[in-house]
Amino acid sequence: MSEISDISGVSELAVKAQKLDAVDELAAKRAEFVLDTVSDDAADAAGVYLDGNSLGALPAAVPGRVADVVGRQWGELRIRSWDESGWWTAPERIGDLIAPLVGAAPGQIVVGDSTSVNVFKALVAAVRMAGAGAGGGRDEIVVDATTFPTDGYIAESAARMTGCTLRPVTPAEVPGVLSGRTAAVLLNHVDYRTGRLHDLPGLTAAVHAAGAVAVWDLCHSAGALPVGLDEHGVDLAVGCTYKYLNGGPGSPAYLYVRHDLQDRFESPLPGWNSHAEPFGMRSAYEPAAGAVRGRVGTPDILSMLALEAALEVWDGVSIEAVRAKSLALTDFFLECVSAYVPEGRVESLTPVAHGERGSQVALQCEDAGQVMKRLIERGVVGDFRHPDVLRFGFTPLYVGFADVERAARVLGEVVGEAGGEVQGEVRGEALS
Amino acid sequence: MSEISDISGVSELAVKAQKLDAVDELAAKRAEFVLDTVSDDAADAAGVYLDGNSLGALPAAVPGRVADVVGRQWGELRIRSWDESGWWTAPERIGDLIAPLVGAAPGQIVVGDSTSVNVFKALVAAVRMAGAGAGGGRDEIVVDATTFPTDGYIAESAARMTGCTLRPVTPAEVPGVLSGRTAAVLLNHVDYRTGRLHDLPGLTAAVHAAGAVAVWDLCHSAGALPVGLDEHGVDLAVGCTYKYLNGGPGSPAYLYVRHDLQDRFESPLPGWNSHAEPFGMRSAYEPAAGAVRGRVGTPDILSMLALEAALEVWDGVSIEAVRAKSLALTDFFLECVSAYVPEGRVESLTPVAHGERGSQVALQCEDAGQVMKRLIERGVVGDFRHPDVLRFGFTPLYVGFADVERAARVLGEVVGEAGGEVQGEVRGEALS
Numbered sequence: 068m069s070e071i072s073d074i075s076g077v078s079e080l081a082v083k084a085q086k087l088d089a090v091d092e093l094a095a096k097r098a099e100f101v102l103d104t105v106s107d108d109a110a111d112a113a114g115v116y117l118d119g120n121s122l123g124a125l126p127a128a129v130p131g132r133v134a135d136v137v138g139r140q141w142g143e144l145r146i147r148s149w150d151e152s153g154w155w156t157a158p159e160r161i162g163d164l165i166a167p168l169v170g171a172a173p174g175q176i177v178v179g180d181s182t183s184v185n186v187f188k189a190l191v192a193a194v195r196m197a198g199a200g201a202g203g204g205r206d207e208i209v210v211d212a213t214t215f216p217t218d219g220y221i222a223e224s225a226a227r228m229t230g231c232t233l234r235p236v237t238p239a240e241v242p243g244v245l246s247g248r249t250a251a252v253l254l255n256h257v258d259y260r261t262g263r264l265h266d267l268p269g270l271t272a273a274v275h276a277a278g279a280v281a282v283w284d285l286c287h288s289a290g291a292l293p294v295g296l297d298e299h300g301v302d303l304a305v306g307c308t309y310k311y312l313n314g315g316p317g318s319p320a321y322l323y324v325r326h327d328l329q330d331r332f333e334s335p336l337p338g339w340n341s342h343a344e345p346f347g348m349r350s351a352y353e354p355a356a357g358a359v360r361g362r363v364g365t366p367d368i369l370s371m372l373a374l375e376a377a378l379e380v381w382d383g384v385s386i387e388a389v390r391a392k393s394l395a396l397t398d399f400f401l402e403c404v405s406a407y408v409p410e411g412r413v414e415s416l417t418p419v420a421h422g423e424r425g426s427q428v429a430l431q432c433e434d435a436g437q438v439m440k441r442l443i444e445r446g447v448v449g450d451f452r453h454p455d456v457l458r459f460g461f462t463p464l465y466v467g468f469a470d471v472e473r474a475a476r477v478l479g480e481v482v483g484e485a486g487g488e489v490q491g492e493v494r495g496e497a498l499s
Numbered sequence: 500m501s502e503i504s505d506i507s508g509v510s511e512l513a514v515k516a517q518k519l520d521a522v523d524e525l526a527a528k529r530a531e532f533v534l535d536t537v538s539d540d541a542a543d544a545a546g547v548y549l550d551g552n553s554l555g556a557l558p559a560a561v562p563g564r565v566a567d568v569v570g571r572q573w574g575e576l577r578i579r580s581w582d583e584s585g586w587w588t589a590p591e592r593i594g595d596l597i598a599p600l601v602g603a604a605p606g607q608i609v610v611g612d613s614t615s616v617n618v619f620k621a622l623v624a625a626v627r628m629a630g631a632g633a634g635g636g637r638d639e640i641v642v643d644a645t646t647f648p649t650d651g652y653i654a655e656s657a658a659r660m661t662g663c664t665l666r667p668v669t670p671a672e673v674p675g676v677l678s679g680r681t682a683a684v685l686l687n688h689v690d691y692r693t694g695r696l697h698d699l700p701g702l703t704a705a706v707h708a709a710g711a712v713a714v715w716d717l718c719h720s721a722g723a724l725p726v727g728l729d730e731h732g733v734d735l736a737v738g739c740t741y742k743y744l745n746g747g748p749g750s751p752a753y754l755y756v757r758h759d760l761q762d763r764f765e766s767p768l769p770g771w772n773s774h775a776e777p778f779g780m781r782s783a784y785e786p787a788a789g790a791v792r793g794r795v796g797t798p799d800i801l802s803m804l805a806l807e808a809a810l811e812v813w814d815g816v817s818i819e820a821v822r823a824k825s826l827a828l829t830d831f832f833l834e835c836v837s838a839y840v841p842e843g844r845v846e847s848l849t850p851v852a853h854g855e856r857g858s859q860v861a862l863q864c865e866d867a868g869q870v871m872k873r874l875i876e877r878g879v880v881g882d883f884r885h886p887d888v889l890r891f892g893f894t895p896l897y898v899g900f901a902d903v904e905r906a907a908r909v910l911g912e913v914v915g916e917a918g919g920e921v922q923g924e925v926r927g928e929a930l931s
């Protein structure tokens with residue numbers, strides 16, 4: 068980080084932010100979100116929300132839709148809504164709304180369950196597709212050791228239950244460990260902690276060259292950058308919908324199964340919703356054709372239809388435009404941090420190269436917990452990742468360049484004014 | 500069924516209904532539900548809703564709560580609500596609200612995921628508790644062959660993934676097939692189709708005598724009758740919350756793990772929410788203590804907090820009073836059907852003995868699909884179960900005796916007026 072800029076430097080960045088906002092083709096999208104309400108104890112009039120990579124902001128269309136789903140569809144139509152309000156087909160209908168955002172043709176995505184549950188479905192099915200345990204000798208699941216932990220925990224269970232061995236490695240090590248023993252490989256597109264974007268096309272090709280099945284977790288990339296599932300021949304993918312897709316707290320996740328693999332998808336969770344004839348109430352299981360095979364139990368309608376309303380904000384938005392703005396936002400944030408934050412106080416863990424950067428910036432900072440607390444008090448909301456990471460997510464549909472400038476400026480003030488003292492406090496806390 | 504009653508007989512039943520409603524100690528609860536709105540094409544001013552065993556009616560407290568969760572908790576507080584609005588602890592907090600309704604002490608139930616997913620967790624964990632595959636020779640999962648199909652499908656997957664054999668039998672056959680090979684037994688408390696109540700205490704004791712683990716599905720009993728999980732020593736149980744618990748369409752299910760078994764509960768879905776230190780983001784999995792171990796991924800907050808509001812209707816209600824009214828309702832329905840429905844048109848599949856009856860009445864009827872369609876047109880909502888069952892659910896918190904009398908009367912009119920013609924239509928449909 069460079070030295071603190073002088074006053075004229077600060078003004079230059081604020082002016083630059085104004086200019087960037089003025090030519091931002093996505094700027095109007097902000098009005099489709101509920102953003103400028105003030106919570107009781109936020110010090111500033113309007114906050115800067117840089118935690119949309121954890122929980123997306125509320126799209127303005129959602130409250131009215133949810134009220135209708137609860138009051139009319141459930142309250143008045145009741146059971147009839149399974150047909151009349153389209154409840155039954157929601158998982159695949161909403162999957163088709165997500166599809167264009169991740170580069171998938173229709174008919175390959177179903178929405179439902181949590182990301183963890185979908186990782187389990189995908190990995191077990193992947194191992195079965197790879198012919199593991201059938202004398203083929205493929206008995207390893209390779210998993211990103213730096214991943215969000217749930218993927219690793221679930222992969223361990225999937226390995227145990229399919230007779231495989233789990234091999235945790237860094238993404239960089241993946242190509243080197245692939246072999247005739249590899250059944251499936253589970254990778255994150257963007258690392259939740261550092262914001263590093265992994266090489267989905269290259270790694271998928273390497274996995275395929277080894278004869279294994281590639282499973283991608285898109286939690287931190289879908290809605291922030293082009294994924295190109297179909298284009299790059301990804302086999303299976305999962306993702307959540309409450310980050311860049313703004314589906315709401317704990318909104319249902321999704322599962323992608325490539326068209327030509329759907330007939331070979333054997334779910335470890337073959338609930339009645341995945342049956343070829345779910346209302347036949349037959350004792351013998353016969354899987355449905357298509358993406359529907361990835362469904363399990365009764366879909367969670369309130370959350371699912373909130374998500375459907377939330378996805379309306381993507382009307383007319385190209386994911387390429389989102390990516391261009393995302394990179395401009397993170398570039399500008401790094402520039403502002405460099406200008407405002409005293410040298411040596413923070414260090415970026417996020418790659419500088421655009422090809423390796425997701426839509427967040429992670430700053431390592433010794434007293435990160437305390438710093439984030441003060442940032443939030445001042446209306447700049449990011450999040451803290453144990454033990455020493457400040458994480459800032461940039462959601463191009465509703466974050467602007469003035470927000471970025473302000474966030475970096477407040478960060479500079481917070482770490483500048485509170486330096487030694489805060490570090491002392493944090494050490495004290497760590498002992499208690 | 501007896502002959503059609505004469506006019507004076509009809510009036511007697513209507514008068515009897517009035518008298519029963521007048522002394523119904525749960526009658527006031529009806530006002531806590533949204534019931535008397537009229538859907539566009541319902542012929543009658545106020546319908547009779549006898550499908551609460553499929554989708555419970557909307558509790559009046561829910562719309563306001565959901566609006567607050569969406570608008571304020573998500574829209575304004577956003578990420579802070581994980582702490583400040585109690586989102587993070589919702590699964591176990593709401594589990595403790597369900598606990599008294601199923602006879603469980605606190606700390607044994609978590610809410611989340613679908614029933615199917617919870618059946619998978621429970622059965623795999625049960626097999627592991629039984630020491631299957633560890634040379635102990637326990638390699639069979641016994642499952643109710645007459646169960647709601649999803650339980651059988653999931654049990655088949657659990658058997659496949661734990662190296663067990665699935666043994667589907669009728670509940671009556673269960674005691675006879677238990678042996679030193681039995682690892683786990685999955686049973687439904689109340690049969691979804693016939694409404695038959697199975698002997699939970701006796702079957703649980705038989706399963707335990709064989710050294711196996713008893714898993715109960717409470718979907719059709721919880722909220723309708725006393726379950727007594729703790730009292731009867733049930734090991735594991737699952738249930739949905741959208742029937743008698745009125746949680747809304749697809750609201751999250753729950754999992755019960757008896758206190759003394761929690762340390763031995765090994766989830767096949769060990770998502771990060773079940774970790775001892777979920778925010779430690781540690782690569783090694785270490786399960787949490789207690790019921791929390793049954794959690795998987797991020798909880799679905801909108802649906803979960805709607806359920807929490809829905810459960811408020813149980814304040815001050817004893818499940819024994821609910822059971823007493825439920826039996827009175829089904830007794831009275833059978834009496835009215837006997838009086839109003841022409842001899843031979845319907846036959847009850849639901850046991851007459853109180854000890855064998857849940858809270859629904861299933862009537863076999865050759866043209867059931869067509870009859871239910873006409874009932875619904877006339878405002879009497881039950882449901883049709885393929886191929887020939889009319890199913891009527893009695894939810895004591897909001898169904899009264901006048902509803903019951905009217906439903907049976909309309910049923911008598913519908914099957915009386917449309918008999919031969921409708922049967923012809925149905926046959927025609929069956930050929931097409």
